Amino acid sequence: MRWRLWFLVMIVLAAAACGPQRPQAAQVLPTLALLPSNYRLEDAERIAREFLQQWQNGDFAAMHRLLSLAAQDAYPLTNFETFYQNTNDALSFQSVSTSDGTGIFREQDSVAIYNYNATFATRLLGSFTDANRNLMLVVDETANEWRIAWTPDTIFDGMTNGAYVRAELNVPNRANIYDSAGNVLADQNGAMVRINVIRDSIPDYPNCLATIATALNQEVTDVQARLEARPSFWVVEMGIIEPATYTRDRAQLEALCAAQFENVPARRYPNGTLAPHILGYVGFPTEAEIPDLEAAGFNQASIVGRAGIELTWDETLRGQPGGRLVLVTSEGQVIRELTRVAVQPAQSLWLTLDSELQATVERILVETYRQARGGWAENSLGASVVVMDANTGAIRAMVSYPFFDNNAYNTFPTMGREAASRLIERYQSDPAHPEVNRPVQGVYPLGSVMKTVSAAAVADSGVYALDERYTCVGIWNRDITRYDWNDGHGTLTLPQSLTHSCNPYYYEVGYQLDQVDPWILPTYATRLGFGGSSGLSDLIEETGFIPDPDWMRTVRGETWTFSESVNMAIGQGFMGVTPLQVARWFAAIANDGDLPRPYLVESTGLLGDSITPAMITELTPTGLRPEVLAMIRQGLCDVTREGGTADFVFRNSPLQSIGVCGKTGTAQAGGPSTPSHAWFASYAPRDNPEIIVVAMVETAGQGSEIAAPIARQVLEAYFDMD
Known part of the structure; x- marks a missing residue:
């Protein structure tokens, strides 16, 4: 140890001899005959501690002032700072803290060694401790005090002669997404190519920059800045290109840049437009997201979920990076390992979706709109279908029409960036807004389907007796003259009022509820799942809206009147709901009164390993x-049979063998010239209900004529009755 430290002193002094000379006399190497008896060891320790404190403060200039004059000459401040900054960049450095080791001792009378430990906090690989470090101090007679005998080895032992710190990250592949039968919905089987170059190895620098800029579709100045931000001997990742670009530019990149290439897996949705609103897509993080990602071990070039389940389950799908920090020679050979962190593999998701049913529902909607060309389809911008387990809330299919190809939105689209850009431009200029997930983000008046809520409120509250009857004559005029959709239905019981969807019956229900208490109907609507979150955590959803007297007073500055309750009783006025909320309410009707929490992710885990349930059925x-x-x-069960509003739709269906219970709805959506929204909400079988199907078609007309036939086809497909 003694000879090694003496050798380092010689190096420092020799380096000083090669640099600019100061006017003072040259320093004399301390000898036993020139003992600096007036330089105390306690002072050396004070200088060492101050140097380490300034390192912790990040004050490189203050650190540099504590170097011996010979070291300052050998390593001017700019070079000194560069050594630390480059190392910090490689470490993804956040902070350093030091602690005492074995203390300080004299190696010679003019040479002291301070032993300590340094703990580094990094963004990508957490914290690690480099223990038993030695900080050398020498007596600088010109400065008349102890100073730091600094070399690059002071940062990490072994860094002299061009060695540097390199991060070797191991980011796990993004995990797959499967349907309930194990069919792949999203994988990493797309292929891209990463370009790597070493500046010192580039044969033709100007033309290399131009070629890389062309391949990456970037400015030459941006490429040059990225390349020159790292030491010239480093391997620098320049960017990722598509296979077609690689084929086109490979020869030039190799000839002009001595480029090296790596295969990079890319996100892919093998079934194109199947469930894009549910799956979502991936991309680069935003500036605001980068700090949290770096704290989790990722960087700004990481791929993260940007929409759908890719977003809400991003942490599960991306796993946790690992890797190591190593000290390598200028030629890239590993000298020693500083720290290593194990990778936590990404976990795959198994959804509740039946992809075959999902595809069938999509085909039904496409064909329905195709057949309606020249008719109602000219006015309708979109539609929703929700298929949900009546007892658990598991979503078996959920379709928003029109769809989009989520492959186009990925950071590295497998179809190619040019084709992807054309698709995105088309989607974003489409007045139908195909990117909107209508079943959970579309908010609509509910029309006559709301009569099920009004019936529950008036009967459960006791405002109507269970055997209450009302004579529907086709006209109701307690405020303004309101009409039925036909000439009246005669005297009806409550079940019959639902079967025949009598409007005057529910005008009166709204009026009578309001006379007892204007809060009854809004309170029941909220209690039955409207105007709030459905509990679905797998997607971002809208809550809809249920007005009440307080809202009317504070927001609109108006007094609530019974007309508001009358409007709400038939699903009109200010109220708005989502198709998923309707499915949840119909599940409660079917399963004897419990609102299930909807969910899309059934389980998580590693393929071939144990699978963990992601959701336990929650019933409210x-x-x-x-x-x-x-x-x-x-x-509801009489709606699809003789005399019901959807009798003509289901009359010849094989579903009659099991029974379908449902409610038609036609909701006004604008002025007299705007077609109504068409609703049909249903469950089946009649006994021991299993499945909920809600169909909603925007501005298309009557629910019985437009939405009910869609629901029939979906139910027949579900029960394999095609």
Whole structure:
């Protein structure tokens, strides 16, 4: 140890001899005959501690002032700072802290060694400790005090002669997404190519920059800045290109840049437009997201979820990076390993979706719109279908029409950037807004489907007796003259009012509820799942809106009147709901009164390993009396049979063998010239209900004529009755 430290002193002094000479006399190497008895060891320790404190403060200038004059000459401040900055960049450095080691001792009377430990906090690989480090101090007679005998080895032992720190990150491949049967919905089997170059190895620098800029479709100045931000002997990742670009430019990149290439897996959705609103897509993080990502071990070039399940389950799908920090020679040979962190593999997702059913529902909607060309389809911008397990809330299919190809939105689209850009431009200029997930983000008036909520409110609250009857004559005029959709239905019970969808019956329901308490209907609507979150955590959803007297007073500055309750009773006015909320409410009707929490992710885990359930069925009791629910079910089950509003749709369907219970809805969506929204909400079988199907078609007309036939086809497909 003694001879090694003496040798380092010689190096420092020799380096000083090669640099600019100061006017003072040259320093004399300390000898036993020239003992600096007036330089105390305690002072050396003070200088060492101050140097380390300034390192922790990040004050390189203050650190540099504590170097011996010979070291300052050998390593001017700019060079000194560069050594630290380059090392910090490689470390993804956040901070350093030091602690005492074995203390300080004299190596010679004019040479002291301070032993300490340094702990480095990094963004990408956490914290690690480099223990038993030695900081050399020498007596600088010109400065008349102890100073730091600095060399690059002071940063990390072994850094002299061009050695540097290199981060070797191991980012796990993004995990797959599967449907309920194990069919792949998203994988990493797309192929891209990464370009790597070493500046010192580039044969033709100007033309190399131009070629890389062309391949990456970037400015030459940006390429040059990225390349020159790293030491000239480093391997620098320049960017990622498509296979077609690689084929076109490979020869030039190799000849002009001595480029090296790596295969990079890319996100891919093998089935194109299948469930794009559910799956979402991936991309680069935003500036605001980068700090949190770096804290998790990623960097700004990492691929993260940007929409859909790719976004909400991003942490599970991306895993946790690992890797190591190594000290390497200028030729890239590893000298020693500073730290290593194991990779935590990404976990795949298994969805509740039946991809075959999802594809079938998509085909039904496409064909329905095709057949309606020249008719209602000219006015309708889109549609929704939700298929949900009546007892658990598991979503078996959820389609928003029109669809889009989520491959186009990925950072590295497998179809090629040019084709992807054309698709995105088309989608974003489409007035139908295909990017909107209508089942969870579309908010609409509910029309006559709302009568199921009004029936529950008036019967469960006791405002109407269970055997209450009302004579529907086709006209109702307690405020303004309001009409039925036909000439009246005669005297009806509550179940019959649902079967025949009598409007005057529910005008009166709204009025009578309001007379008792204007809060009854809004409160029941909220209690039955409207105007709030459905509990779906897998996608971003809208909550819809249920107005009430307080909102009317504070937001609109108006007084609530019974007309608002009358409008709400038939699903009109200020209210708005999502198709998913309707599915949830119909599940409660079907399963004896519990609102299930909808979910899309069934389980997570490593393929071939143990799979962990991601969701436990959550049911929220509505508290409705069983006899009220039974009465509502009776009315709904007669809708698809003789005399019901959807009888003509289901009359010849094989579904009659199991029974379908549902409610048609036609909701006004604008002025007299704007077609109504068409709704049909249903469950089946009649006994022991299994599945919920809600179909909603925007500005298309009557629910019985437009939405009910869609629901029939979906139900027949689900029960394999095509």
